[in-house]
Amino acid sequence: xxxxxxxxxxxxxxxxxxxxxxxxxxxxxxxxxxxxxxxxxxxxxxxxxxxxxxxxxxxxxxxxxxxxxxxxxxxxxxxxxxxxxxxxxxxxxxxxxxxxxxxxxxxxxxxxxxxxxxxxxxxxxxxxxxxxxxxxxxxxxxxxxxxxxxxxxxxxxxxxxxxxxxxxxxxxxxxxxxxxxxxxxxxxxxxxxxxxxxxxxxxxxxxxxxxxxxxxxxxxxxxxxxxxxxxxxxxxxxxxxx
Numbered sequence: 001x002x003x004x005x006x007x008x009x010x011x012x013x014x015x016x017x018x019x020x021x022x023x024x025x026x027x028x029x030x031x032x033x034x035x036x037x038x039x040x041x042x043x044x045x046x047x048x049x050x051x052x053x054x055x056x057x058x059x060x061x062x063x064x065x066x067x068x069x070x071x072x073x074x075x076x077x078x079x080x081x082x083x084x085x086x087x088x089x090x091x092x093x094x095x096x097x098x099x100x101x102x103x104x105x106x107x108x109x110x111x112x113x114x115x116x117x118x119x120x121x122x123x124x125x126x127x128x129x130x131x132x133x134x135x136x137x138x139x140x141x142x143x144x145x146x147x148x149x150x151x152x153x154x155x156x157x158x159x160x161x162x163x164x165x166x167x168x169x170x171x172x173x174x175x176x177x178x179x180x181x182x183x184x185x186x187x188x189x190x191x192x193x194x195x196x197x198x199x200x201x202x203x204x205x206x207x208x209x210x211x212x213x214x215x216x217x218x219x220x221x222x223x224x225x226x227x228x229x230x231x232x233x234x235x236x237x238x239x240x241x242x
Contacts, residue, residue, distance in 0.1 A: 037068045037096050046103035050129065051085040056103070059083065064099050071099050084127040087119065110151070111136045112144060122148040139170040146170065154178060154197055161201050161209075182212060189221035196220040 042060045044053065063076035073091045080089035080103060088104040106119035108129055116126050118137055122145030137147045147170050155165055158180070167179035176188040178197075188196045200220050208215060208228065217229035 038066060039064055039068050039071055039099055040097040041099075043094075043098055043100045044103065045100065046105060048103060048105050050108070050127070051083070051103070051105055056080070056083070056101075060099075060101060068093055068095065068097060068099065073099070076101070084125045087121070087123075108134070109148065110134060113138055118144050118148060121145070135165050136167040137169075138167065140172050143170050150176065150193070153194065157194070157197050157201060161204050163201075163204070184212070184215050185217045187217075187219045187221055200226070 042057070042064055044056060044060070048056075059079050060076055063072040063079060065071075071093065073093065076099075077089050077091045080086050080091070080101065085106055086103055087106045090102045092100050094100050106117075106123070106125060108117045108127075108131070109120050110118040111129075111134060112118050112124045113136070116124050117129060118124055124144045135151065137144060137151070139147050147168060150170070151165060151168055154168070158164060164181040165178055166181045166183065169177040171177065173190065175190045176193045178186045178188065180186065186197070186200055197220070200218060203218075203226065208218070211230065214230040215228060216231045219227045
């Protein structure tokens, strides 16, 4: 082989390639572990209303420091995604000295029981918010998205009569219970909930509204009518649909 000029040429070229690759890798490793290109700025972007920006900044510093190449992009991205108010996070390097963080914040639409919130996608997350008028959802785990969907449908029907929802419960037996913003409770049961709610609004318009200050409870689960309860006497009365 040593007398073969062509073979020697190929070997030389391969050796040069290997040397070049090793030098490049060595240079990268040196540069990666050096103090060159330090991160000078972490840019937080996003319409942040509820998140504590100081906490978000401290979180970034745990993962992003020193050389920009050593910034733990995946680590900080996952950390932000675990932050209760953050729905999504995108983190990227912007050479020479900036790490950009784009955050999407959850939009709270309801309380989940007494200890959590529900966002606009129907996800439950652990956070607290004092916002007067925000409804309360109650249900078993995994039902928050269904409750949110029904809340929108129920609200649209009730709004025609100037009514709103203060609290909505989806029980373990798949029954719906609504507390209106005037504190009247409406039980819809497990079947024909939309039909029963429409029947309630008709009864409200023509019969129940005049006694709204005494009315505390309406049970729509009857096949041919509904029952009501008044605060003054604590007695229930059965009403006909007609």
